[in-house]
Amino acid sequence: DTAVSQTPKYLVTQMGNDKSIKCEQNLGHDTMYWYKQDSKKFLKIMFSYNNKELIINETVPNRFSPKSPDKAHLNLHINSLELGDSAVYFCASSQEGLAGGGTGELFFGEGSRLTVL
Amino acid sequence: GENVEQHPSTLSVQEGDSAVIKCTYSDSASNYFPWYKQELGKRPQLIIDIRSNVGEKKDQRIAVTLNKTAKHFSLHITETQPEDSAVYFCAATPFLFSGGYNKLIFGAGTRLAVHP
Numbered sequence: 001d002t003a004v005s006q007t008p009k010y011l012v013t014q015m016g017n018d019k020s021i022k023c024e025q026n027l028g029h030d031t032m033y034w035y036k037q038d039s040k041k042f043l044k045i046m047f048s049y050n051n052k053e054l055i056i057n058e059t060v061p062n063r064f065s066p067k068s069p070d071k072a073h074l075n076l077h078i079n080s081l082e083l084g085d086s087a088v089y090f091c092a093s094s095q096e097g098l099a100g101g102g103t104g105e106l107f108f109g110e111g112s113r114l115t116v117l
Numbered sequence: 118g119e120n121v122e123q124h125p126s127t128l129s130v131q132e133g134d135s136a137v138i139k140c141t142y143s144d145s146a147s148n149y150f151p152w153y154k155q156e157l158g159k160r161p162q163l164i165i166d167i168r169s170n171v172g173e174k175k176d177q178r179i180a181v182t183l184n185k186t187a188k189h190f191s192l193h194i195t196e197t198q199p200e201d202s203a204v205y206f207c208a209a210t211p212f213l214f215s216g217g218y219n220k221l222i223f224g225a226g227t228r229l230a231v232h233p
Contacts, residue, residue, distance in 0.1 A: 104210070
């Protein structure tokens with residue numbers, strides 16, 4: 001059973017196109033995240049949702065729009081793709097709050113490698 | 118906001134030697150410090166973590182130490198094995214006091230190579 005799954009795993013597209021990445025978790029966690037990992041392996045948080053509510057929104061171009069239809073799903077839509085958007089995008093989830101049994105551990109998906117040509 | 122610096126960026130050791138990776142953080146409110154291991158082409162996975170009320174934590178061959186006064190924490194791997202080769206990330210967050218929201222800020226990563 002895959003805990004956090006992302007699709008697609010690989011995405012190759014042309015500059016200017018619009019693309020989406022989907023993420024689902026079956027861990028029953030309240031919080032989900034998108035992280036971007038660039039070519040130098042630097043992991044940077046982009047967004048976080050808690051029970052469908054946006055709680056973290058880092059300095060990310062507004063071409064990136066997350067959507068959480070329910071607490072088990074978090075999708076990422078990217079408009080007008082640019083060369084610099086090429087990266088691996090990781091979805092993650094965690095259980096928040098000590099009262100909720102949260103440990104702080106992030107469970108990552110396998111990543112979606114986006115290549116913009 | 119929090120800023121985490123990690124050193125060294127690459128580390129090469131012989132099998133059986135020890136490896137130490139060091140991180141410093143800037144936000145004195147940070148109280149949760151995990152370490153993640155990312156093997157080539159794989160997802161990051163938690164290997165050990167420490168909270169600010171503890172100075173040291175050990176799990177078999179890995180240990181983490183925390184110095185709150187100096188705002189730095191370190192990962193120690195003893196008796197390294199080739200399968201320890203990976204990129205290791207430290208991170209910090211004011212998890213316990215941020216309303217429960219886990220805004221992990223990662224260091225830049227250390228690429229560890231263990232040679233047989």
